[in-house]
Amino acid sequence: MPKLIALLKGINVGGHKKVAMAELRQLLTKEGLKNVQTYIQSGNVIFDSIDDVKKIEDRIQEVIYSHFGFEVLVIVKTRDEIQSVFSACPFSNEKKEKSYFIIFDKIPSIELIKEVSKIAYENEEFVIKEKCLYFYSPLGYGQAKFSLNAFERKLKVKGTARNYNTMVKLIAMSATEEKDH
Structure with a gap:
């Protein structure tokens, strides 16, 4: 199964x-x-x-x-x-470990991705690939100017964010039979 x-x-x-x-x-x-x-x-x-x-x-x-x-x-x-989204992260390993993976409910249109890709905030990077927006900021997600709600509106998608550690744990847990954490 x-x-x-x-x-x-x-x-x-x-x-x-x-x-x-x-x-x-x-x-x-x-x-x-x-x-x-x-x-x-x-x-x-x-x-x-x-x-x-x-x-x-x-x-x-x-x-x-x-x-x-x-x-x-x-x-x-x-x-x-989930493994594919994680592996496709475009950032260096150092940045990847401090990145957020925003998984969308659907793939946004190429036109909307092009428009949103023009947005730039100091000390913040994002890349959109398929059904994921990869986000990195050395200040952390909570201190960033980045707004998931704004990106959802502009891309006409819904998404939910997970950090690097959560992605690693979900991949590990889904590979084993361990119980309740």
């Missing part, structure tokens, strides 16, 4: 959209997902399923809405897709 990774946007951030990971694992297991694991509180779920990815995204969104009462963007990728 294929190993899949669900990336949930904006849960457990600043006291908003609170979701207990143990409760989420239990709900998703009831929904038929197998070997459900979570990583940290920010909405990373690793599981096995043979179902269609879009159906799984919709099902997880519905479960969260019906149980917790709010909507959440859910992007489901295969382990290979």
